[in-house]
Amino acid sequence: MTLSVRIKHDLGRFALDVAFEAPPGLTVLYGRSGSGKTTVINAVAGLLTPDEGRIDVDGQTLLDRARGVNLPPHRRGLGYVFQEGRLFPHLSVRQNLKYGRWFRKTGRSSFDQVVDMLGIGALLERRPGALSGGEKQRVAIGRALLSDPAIILADEPLAALDEDRKAEILPYFERLRDEVSVPILYVSHSAAEVARLATTVVALQDGRVAGQGPAAEVLGDPMLTPLGARAAGAVLAATVAAHHEDGLSELDAGGVPLFLPRVPHAIGQPIRIRIAAQEVVLSRKRPEGLSALNILPGTIEQIRPGAGPGAIVSLATPAGRVLARVTQRSARAMGLEPGVTCHAIVKTVAIAPEDVGGMELSRQSR
Incomplete structure (x- = not known):
């Protein structure tokens, strides 16, 4: 219907x-x-x-x-x-x-x-x-x-x-x-x-x-922010790869491992997660020595400047499109522009339980 x-x-x-x-x-x-x-x-x-x-x-x-x-x-x-x-x-x-x-x-x-x-x-x-x-x-x-x-x-x-x-x-x-x-x-x-x-x-x-x-x-469209830049975020498809004894679940997102607080889904189950743009930090080089466990390599697709000092950066990664909310000053200082390679950094605890859900059956059957 x-x-x-x-x-x-x-x-x-x-x-x-x-x-x-x-x-x-x-x-x-x-x-x-x-x-x-x-x-x-x-x-x-x-x-x-x-x-x-x-x-x-x-x-x-x-x-x-x-x-x-x-x-x-x-x-x-x-x-x-x-x-x-x-x-x-x-x-x-x-x-x-x-x-x-x-x-x-x-x-x-x-x-x-x-x-x-x-x-x-x-x-x-x-x-x-x-x-x-x-x-x-x-x-x-x-x-x-x-x-x-x-x-x-x-x-x-x-x-x-x-x-x-x-x-x-x-x-x-x-x-x-x-x-x-x-x-x-x-x-x-x-x-x-x-x-x-x-x-x-x-x-x-x-x-x-x-x-x-x-x-x-x-x-995931950086040009569409119906609720404003603070609510911007992207949705990634992933599969539950493992549940670890330290309370974390490991996901496979397009070949990239992602770590979240324990999710109530079985190993092998497809799920989708929302990553808020304001929870993403960008780095031109792969960082080392950070407490953040999730690092996604990618290439900048576009940058949308806001009416104020901020901007939304769209990054194509193996896991899917990721959005990052940064200041325009940072974007200029880092030389961010379409085609530039970058790394998106996401803290494990920044992804809340309400941001994780099961993949709809129509998607699972494809």
Whole structure:
């Protein structure tokens, strides 16, 4: 299934004008607050009618302003996961889940399959008031799945959770991305979430699509910084090579060893990691005598000066594209320019657990 969106809408402060395709997998609408993300997802849900446009899911037209088609939300076949679980407080978890199934008497996912995938079997007889924030969101995901949706919408579903609860929920969204055949449209302004979850990224800026494509390409583009230079970072694909007794995991990233704090993935499993640009130090020569364990050789592709004293340097390495945030003064002093060989240095402890995720199944099967 594929979601196709082409809409225009006057928001007063700017005019929204976006067009994109969301294939199977998890497509993230990524950008600053006020860039138009929630307006887009609400238009897909039927909670907002844009001035112009068309929205289709797998050949079914949900909206076509030119032809006067505008299906109401309950006829669009959507599963919506909000920032808060929005569960019925007077119903048990089991009853909340079966409420989702009530809309579709049959579906691709069975009740037991959804309960098992989300690990909520022990919660079935509880009421929402007895659940943690993370548990409520898992139940909300299950209710959306059991409605047998043509597409799942998630509007910043982790925004209301603390870091521990986010860490609890992220693996379930990975499973959703990998095991459910319907497209997922996910709104976020968290670079770490996007890097970990996204199959496809649609970067929005002032109501326009600034860039779209696979997560590694969009997040690794030094010309695209929807959240500003401080949030810039690249995504690398790697394979778990070993787990060491000192608490470190060794990865093989294009033949380059990378060391991270222990990751919860089996040896041989493909994963992807986000390396924030501000955590990368550059050296013209291979350094020695450093405490940093990760040194990636590469060649400078381009340098993007910022409005202030900084610059984003894009480096092609055997592991993939790496971004580094440096001062323009340092770039001049080091003679950095496209074609110059360089080394990217990354501290092991600079890569947080939320920056590490499983590779989507479609990538693993290639």
